[in-house]
Amino acid sequence: MSNSRLFAVVVLAVTCSQAPAGIIVNFDGGTTQIIPQIDSIFTSGADMDGMAVTAFFLSGGSETSIWSTTGAQSGAAAGTGWSISYAGPDTGNPSGNPFIIESTGVPLSRLWIDAGTGMTVFDINSSIIGTPGSSTGLTAVEKGNPLGLSVIATYRDQVALDGNSPVGDLYRSLHLEFTSAPLLNGTYSLGLDTETATGSVNAIPEPSSFAILLTATAGIAVFELRRRDLRKSCRNCISQWDQRDGSAPSGVKSTSFPRSAESTKFVAQLHEFSSFS
Secondary structure, three states: OOHHHHHHHHHHHHHHHOOOOEEEEEEEOOOOEEEOOEEEOOOOHHHOOOOEEEEEEOOOOEEEEEOEEOOOOEEEEEOOOEEEEEEOOOOOOOOOOOEEEEEOOOOEEEEEEEHHHHOEEEEOOOOOOOOOOOOOOOOOEEEEOOOOOEEEEEEEEEEEEOOOOOOOOEEEEEEEEEOOOOEOOEEEEEEOOEEEEOOOOEEOOOHHHHHHHHHHHHHHHHHHHHHHHHHHHHHHHHHHHHHHHHOOOOOOOHHHOOOOHHHHHHHHHHHHHHOOO
């Protein structure tokens, strides 16, 4: 085989092995999270304070930064050589501003956005009736990809209103993976819809956790009943002891029933124990 043909085969193999540029969106119900209710469907960049954003580097390390307000309608989370930001009045507006991820000298392989730590949830565009109080949503859509990267976006941990089952339109976190190459010395932007919850985003306890809680509660109840029975017995014992010492039968002097120092101390301890609440 000539060198030119060998070069052509190598180029063809590399080209075929590379994923096409663009974004692929997946969904992972994961662990169901609960919120009291939706507070606002119009979420600006300044309304997501507390979101935890973790950047994973090609070298294998990672860094977490907390989202904070940077302006009247803007916010960001920034680390060493990387950042993600949003500026605008409503993240869910399809024609509005995008979230911008930037890397300056640090190759990013993945980005994990935990919106729940900032009482925020992601709302996707679902064909079914959404969670009460939510909007129509916007599933992750690419807005700018000058480096021609291939990206896999995975929504994880579905969210439901407290006391209800999840509908499938709300999620706690979003994982972005740069599969063809790391994000390095450039930007990647995408449209996302976030909404504000009225309270914390918490995971529903597993059935095993409920079982442990019930067992512990039952154990405490049994212990309390036994403790009360023991104190009742102590009080009866004290009453009988006092009758023996101070209320001797008719015609018998009480001095016939003297208390030793040890018994006096014992009775005092019984009094002390039985007086506890």
